[in-house]
Amino acid sequence: MRVLIVDDEPLARARLASLLQECGDVDVVGSVGDGEAALAVLAEVHPDLLLLDINMPGLDGKALAARLANRSRPVIVFCTAYEAHALHAFDLGAVDYLLKPVRVERLRDALKRAQQRLDSHQREPTGWLHARVHGEPVRMALDDVICLIAEEKYVVAHRRTDQLLLDDSLRQLEETYPEQLIRLHRNCLVPAHRLVGLKTMDDGRVLARLAGTEFSPEVSRRNLPTLRKLLRMG
Incomplete structure (x- = not known):
């Protein structure tokens, strides 16, 4: 244990x-x-x-x-x-x-x-994301992902040790895992378990505090009320 x-x-x-x-x-x-x-x-x-x-x-x-x-x-x-x-x-x-x-x-x-x-209790099912490494298909556990960022034609999954290109769009991923992924910005999703808080900068921007990383992606004004509600509800 x-x-x-x-x-x-x-x-x-x-x-x-x-x-x-x-x-x-x-x-x-x-x-x-x-x-x-x-x-x-x-x-x-x-x-x-x-x-x-x-x-x-x-x-x-x-x-x-x-x-x-x-x-x-x-x-x-x-x-x-x-x-x-x-x-x-x-x-x-x-x-x-x-x-x-x-x-x-x-x-x-x-x-x-x-x-x-x-x-x-059975262990909660882990979501799997599909990526490619040197052209070969691989899958990664959603639990291992820090954040998902859309960059031009691709979605990049950021993990602690590497970054992988995904086959699916942010919208497809959001629709597949509506309870496990939350949107910070139009080009950024994060696993819900990663979000531990928010911090407001001097210039008014709000950044997300994510477990397991110093990286703090920006939160859009549109999504800010939803994230605050989620944090209050736990």
Whole structure:
């Protein structure tokens, strides 16, 4: 099981990481201090489980859980010093609620519950895009794409390590994956899971913050209200 630890206290993160070493088949794929940082790495580390604190600066644990509520992965186990949030936590779909200081026996039990929840869901289907390399057809997972940009006669799929030319137009891709691709501009689509925020420049332009890259494509005024609504809804 791939676990991402999200807690604003470094000592608490270190303790959880240490306890997880005693829990068998667990891989800690990240350790971050707030909800925004968690969103920024989700698309890169693909955790099965979040061990999530509630009271954190900025985007707190409950707000992050609300943004992820419609996903089958990652599942969430809250780790907090306060009992008062337990009812709301389960309303948000958490599989367990651990009180600090977390005991290893309770952590093992929470991991079993998390695995049962994961086993009850099939992995979400991955979209595939069709490209050509040296004239030969290849396919790539939509999850690996940073953004799709129309350039003259072609659509270029940008990944972390390379760029590939696609056979389909932006419109065809948008119609094929309406739930997975969102439009930033007339010449740019991005996978929905990549969008983590917006930033407004001094000159009034609005750029999209994308998980896994420093590249920030511009957002058109026409699409800006839709993107803001999507971010509010998670």
